[in-house]
Amino acid sequence: MNINNNMVNLILFGPPGSGKGTQSANIIEKYGLIHLSTGDLLRSEIGGKTPLGLEAQKFMDQGLLVPDEVVIGMISSKLDANPEAAGFIFDGFPRTTAQAEALDKLLALKKTAIHTVLSLEVPEDELIRRLLERGLTSGRSDDASESIVKNRIVEYHNKTAPVADHYAKFGKFRKIKGDGTVEATFELLSKEIDELVSVRA
């Protein structure tokens, strides 16, 4: 096991359509972190028609969360597969308090932790607009109708929003204005990450 006390591990948090995937791409390019998106990992399993993918698809097609043990297992394997990482950016994970507690334990085993949670704040009407617009071209079944998009937002409020408290109690939760342009949002995120990197260097 590689122990790197300078690692930078962050969670990009926020509701569906808040820009987590878009901003993760910018962050990994600038900071060289490894991107772990449970949504992308699940879609890859679905694409490969694996048993895990076929099971997950039943939940994803309805805009519901996939069971905790499935996504925790996927993240655990990815952490083990990247022992030399300079740090991780978690996108779409953790999404429940049980997932957050599991992630804390997995990182503690590697003598590291989550250093900050950056939460993209975007009004609900803008989230719905973005997702329905993307649904026109993305082929994502969970962007296909307003009712499924709304289910995803309800799941977020009921199960994922409480994860904020889990990190806020350790002073690790930061809200970021996410309804400006992609560039403006990236600038705000970069300021937070630059500060974190300088403290940990």
Ligand code: AP5
């Ligand atoms: P996941 O793939 O994680 O989807 P999501 O969280 O619903 O998020 P999205 O990918 O839709 O949005 P995003 O915030 O990444 O925004 P994006 O950058 O794409 O999860 C999908 C499903 O998998 C879940 O519903 C669940 O079933 C399952 N799942 C995944 N993780 C799980 C877990 N941990 N536990 C249980 N189940 C899990 O942007 C959206 C659109 O907006 C794009 O078109 C983009 O171009 C546009 N956009 C972005 N930023 C801006 C901007 N500033 N201005 C204008 N447009 C913008």
